[in-house]
Amino acid sequence: MGRLDLTEKLAVLADAAKYDASCASSGSESRKSTTRNKGIGSITGSGICHSYAPDGRCISLLKLLLTNHCVYDCLYCVNRLSSNVQRARFTPEEVVDITLDFYKRNLIEGLFLSSGIIQSPNYTMEQIVRVAQTLRETHRFRGYIHLKTIPDADPLLIEKAGLYADRLSINVEVPREASLVKLAPEKNAGSIRRAMGGLRLRLEEATDEKRRSRHAPSFAPAGQSTQMIVGADGETDSDIVRSSVSLYSSYKLKRVYYSAFSPIPGSSQLLPAQKPPLMREHRLYQADWLYRFYDFSIDDILAATDDGMLDLDIDPKLAWALKHRQRFPIDVNRAPREDLLRIPGLGVKSVNKILRIRRWGRLDLSGVARLAGSAKTLSKFIEASDWNPGAILDSPHLTAALKPPPRQLSLF
């Protein structure tokens, strides 16, 4: 196979990075302005994804692997040593050039960089750090940088990465340690946890240093995150939620990302042949949201599951409400914030608006529906100045009425 040019490497290594979850959405339609296909401007579609900055802005990131060569053989990974995929490798300087090129053309606001392991964890980490260091020190790059760190790398390298990156992440890979032993024998759950613990301590130290002196250097100001693969080893949603909650509380993570397992051609028989429904990933993100923003405890979320699995037809908040009908209806004109947050169909913003509005007057059903965008679900669970759901809440048909209607499967 001949040497790949930069655009070909970009296609391979941006595609390989799609399994790294760091985005709320990814990809973009490829459009070109050629003589035949007239138009203004051109985007490659390779590797641009969207992520959320700590201040809530949606930013576009160039998402790349430094290389998809890897000396490890994690069974669930398309880039594993024994995988038969096209390989490519950027030099750190090439990643710097591409990032600057995209950045100057206003296509991206930052870089997300991960890598397969080449030679050793330290060697790989050095290369990753070199990209960030060159961007920041040589080119004064002011964009966002998210670096995936290698857990077994020297802590001094991780320290250095934090001086240049906005966010660092270390993947826990799978929700259960036993699965890691089975599916990624070269990885060690202990060293992953130690690396995350070390990062947490360093982040806390950096916050203290900043408090003492505003001239103290920043260290990964957007904190640390992690990713776990869903559906590779028969784990239940309860296993995943338990693992996430423990990670949030032990390591003060900003985010746990979920990535639905994707079967790989020629993969091990230890892995499922089917990928889990994408809706499962979505429900897990919703459960995660309930934990982080809606004051749901882990027990509340587990109570929304059946046999350890979240309902694919309805969101976890509605599933919880249907199982706790005795807690409803909730009076939108009197209930405290924590109760309003339990109402299916009401988001945090709507709850905040309700709390503001009711200082001046009482809310009726149509007023709440206007704030929420619809009354269909919430009307079953609230009491307003002109409304009480009465016997609706006790109806044995309520769950069926709130589930989406069954759809004929497509034959094609």
Ligand code: SF4
């Ligand atoms: S170390 Fe990372 S890139 Fe290498 S096989 Fe494992 S998951 Fe894939």
